[in-house]
Amino acid sequence: MNKLLFWIVVLGVGFLIWKIVSSRARIDPGDAGARRAGAAGRRGRRDRQRAELMIECAQCGVHVPSAEALEADGRSFCCAEHRDAYRRDR
Ligand SMILES: [Zn+2]
Numbered sequence: 001m002n003k004l005l006f007w008i009v010v011l012g013v014g015f016l017i018w019k020i021v022s023s024r025a026r027i028d029p030g031d032a033g034a035r036r037a038g039a040a041g042r043r044g045r046r047d048r049q050r051a052e053l054m055i056e057c058a059q060c061g062v063h064v065p066s067a068e069a070l071e072a073d074g075r076s077f078c079c080a081e082h083r084d085a086y087r088r089d090r
Contacts, residue, residue, distance in 0.1 A: 059086045
């Protein structure tokens with residue numbers, strides 16, 4: 001019975017350590033992760049940061065990545081059709 005308790009504690013501590021390590025890697029991928037992965041890791045981080053910046057289309061309200069958004073008249077659009085439609089509607 002004591003042996004069973006021992007293994008439950010060992011598995012619990014191991015699980016906690018794994019959770020801490022994996023959550024830390026998710027929060028800060030730049031440190032050990034990117035250094036290990038080199039340029040590919042840095043590129044992946046940059047892509048993810050750019051993808052997180054979403055801009056709302058002034059015409060349809062769809063959120064698009066800022067890299068894909070079109071800017072016109074100080075507003076952002078998801079595509080050229082909506083940019084032209086917005087200009088027509090005004
Ligand atoms: Zn749109």
